[in-house]
Amino acid sequence: MNLIGNLTLDQLRVLVTISDAGSFSAAGRSLGRVQSAISLAIKTLEETQGIELFDRTRQKPTLTPVGRVLVDQARVILASADRFRAIAAGTRMGLEPALTLAIDPLVPTEPLIDSLRALRDTFPDLSVSFSTEGVGGAERRLRDHSASLAFCLLLPSVPDDLMAYPLMNLDLMPVVAADHPLVRLGRQLDRADLEAHVQLVLSDAHGTEGPSYGVIGSRIWRFVDLGRRLDFLLAGFGWCKMPPFVVEPYLADGRLVKLDISDEGISPTGTLPVYAAHVRGRPLGRGGSWLLDDLRQRLMK
Amino acid sequence: MNLIGNLTLDQLRVLVTISDAGSFSAAGRSLGRVQSAISLAIKTLEETQGIELFDRTRQKPTLTPVGRVLVDQARVILASADRFRAIAAGTRMGLEPALTLAIDPLVPTEPLIDSLRALRDTFPDLSVSFSTEGVGGAERRLRDHSASLAFCLLLPSVPDDLMAYPLMNLDLMPVVAADHPLVRLGRQLDRADLEAHVQLVLSDAHGTEGPSYGVIGSRIWRFVDLGRRLDFLLAGFGWCKMPPFVVEPYLADGRLVKLDISDEGISPTGTLPVYAAHVRGRPLGRGGSWLLDDLRQRLMK
DNA sequence: TCAAATTCATCTCCAAAAGTGATAGAAGAC
DNA sequence: GTCTTCTATCACTTTTGGAGATGAATTTGA
Structure with missing residues (x-):
């Protein structure tokens, strides 16, 4: 079936579980499978890869040198796979797969960082990208859909196609x-x-x-x-x-x-409003909404 | 069967192949499977993850925003998996899973770097670690098995338990x-x-x-x-x-x-021999042997 | 505009993979 | 020396997932 080398994530999970649990049997208990299933999984893995992962000269199998290295590599792979699932799970909950922010150079960063830190803590798997370009760049990024949320000045007035929330005033x-x-x-x-x-x-x-x-x-x-x-x-x-x-x-x-x-x-009057804005037709995902709410709450005070 | 979320590497490979090939059918041709197998794999993936990867409103499915992000993540995972296989394949050929080098501070690095560069080009998947400590540290690392190959002075004489090859002379x-x-x-x-x-x-x-x-x-x-x-x-x-x-x-x-x-x-005489050495009981793997040969050849000239 | 080609979803069939449970043998623990 | 614990292996069963065929929808091209 698996023509590409017969490696499966399940085998890797079994491998690291054995390494953590200390024995095949313990791994079976930990994974809710019988021991023979563990034995078979490792045997298959060893055969498809053509290497020996465990040294069976003693009762309790111990990892070979390659085995140790491959357990580490397996952990890397499983971590990536967990991230894959986390992205999927986030999407299921309405989280955007990636939150792209754009900020105009005149807008101070300092009021944002507390909110962004809180965002990271609340949605640790949300990938956030942050771009700063020339004046007007944030608005342009909204329009070409390379940003979903912008922090910018909107001069001379707020365009009709943008949903804009005043955040703070900037004294120029x-x-x-x-x-x-x-x-x-x-x-x-x-x-x-x-x-x-x-x-x-x-x-x-x-x-x-x-x-x-x-x-x-x-x-x-x-x-x-x-x-x-x-x-x-x-x-x-x-x-x-x-x-x-x-x-x-x-x-x-x-x-x-x-x-x-x-x-x-x-x-323009010395005091200019800084807006958070997004395109009307593209509502913010859960992460963007959360960030916007948190930000306005912090700036309210 | 797969109790950990039912994610398989095969599904991920199918996903990125579709993304590369442009359609389910093309992916099937590319992978040597019938189209229904591709359809099923993606359907299963979407159902287990509870998300929609492709937009089916048009005939030719196009990736959703999440889909695009997850394709990227899948590429990361598959790259790690390839590395796993590469390590296993290397071991099959007699390559050590990791080559650990130790070098004494007095030994000049310069003659080694050409060989190390060639090593990297010859065995791109061999992970190499390089440690420099105090005088005698390289020899100690051989003995406690935290290095497999050392470049060091061996004073007053070469110990019996080490296999040592003179590399060059160091004028102090x-x-x-x-x-x-x-x-x-x-x-x-x-x-x-x-x-x-x-x-x-x-x-x-x-x-x-x-x-x-x-x-x-x-x-x-x-x-x-x-x-x-x-x-x-x-x-x-x-x-x-x-x-x-x-x-x-x-x-x-x-x-x-x-x-x-x-x-x-x-x-000690002004001219001291610098040795490459390993523990007699622990022969070098293919990578270490190759490095040693290459090094001696270069220094011969 | 209409036929041909292409695409995907779905169904049945089937082979292979993988899990279960039982058993036997080996290594430690007491 | 007995008892426990561990792994390997076998027979059996479940389930997964691919093959192949079919149908509907869309695109392509004459």
Whole structure:
């Protein structure tokens, strides 16, 4: 029947059970089978593999050197098989086979990690993947179905095809390097002041060149990566709005300075809502729902 | 029969074959079975796991999301199972299940790596472990059967219970830091000169306090680790004999100096044989023999 | 558009695999 | 030396799972 080498998971389970229980008979008791079934299983395994697993010179069979190695390997295989069953069992309970998350670079990670840790503890067999790309990347991943849940800003407004739950507010503060000309002006800044200088803007790598929000003037440098933009910001290349969790240390040591801008209406309001979102037509599985609930509960407090 | 969840390797092989071949029928052809057998195997798998692997709304079944994940997991399991068979097959051919090597710290690694690379290419499924400990550690590992092949010095002479093959000669040269008093003497040194200064000696961590060879005088600092001894040597703490491959760069940049010793008889001859050795009662398996042959052939040239 | 080919599900039949229970012989335990 | 425990083996029975055939549904191609 089994033309591919006649190896079965059952044989492997028998093998490791013998190794754990100490004898064929004990393994039989442990597995709820008669001893002869154990004997036969091992005999078959030995014959199909053409090797000797146990040394029978003494009454109680002892593992041969190969036997020991193969028991270890069998444990590996059985562990993988258990994972297979765990995935299947999770699905039976409504758990998605894999939870794919996407997060925009501006969204702070810190509030999420407690929830993600709890998720891991609650669904240890749920495989989670986590992607961060350029601004707008999380939303795009929702749309091309490579992510089932996104944490992102949704500007200018929440699209109709997405189900979005506001999670927290992100204060974007305009900042610039301490040695930048804008600082030397020493007064409240208006639109004209800002237009005269380079603005460091985050944009999507796969950018469909959609309209950019919060962009003032035409002297624009674009970045996909928040960290790299920070490098240029610190180097005094231009100004931009940054979330506090990124720039706090630099404000503290004086390398960055907060800009005092008169007309806040020239850009998105300083406080932006961060959403958790998924495509309406693709409801979250049990793991995603759990994560979302846990997250909102934690952020409520 | 299969009380542990009724998962079989055969079902998994069928599953991935369908995924590769594109249809049940094609999988049947590929596996040399009739299509109904494939249908039945998948049906059984789906029923025992309580999940739907294929979407049957269309004629040609397509994998469900869980199905895709489980196909990947099945590949993992089958790869482990293949490794199980490979280990068994190796043993059938006389290959040891695992080749455990031990090497003394003084023995240079460089001549071995070509052979070890060739070993890996020849026996890709042979698992090799490699241990380096203090001086004498390799020999001890042979004796307690935690290594099957050792590369080591055997002083004062080859023990009777070991089978040893000389591999190469190791020139131990007496060296000391350039700013050490022994250098300032500026003449050929005799035993009395050396006795007056600290000697940095390698010894075994699990040392049975056996006699030490090449030890002169009583001002002894002992090290298990060659690298750490080198630190103290460079710091000018004392003198010792070192293999050239270790000290060459330091001789070149002048931080170490070779000592000119008059009476070589006071210590083991400057040239020591490095042996490959195994316990007589435990012959090498095919992998170990192959490695030894290859090694000797390479060193012959 | 219609026939031919292909695909999968299902049914019956059957062979082989694998478990049960009993027995015998060997090795330890007391 | 007896008693227990262990494994191997045998006959018997159950069950699994493949072969082959059939039918329905879909795709392909002329």
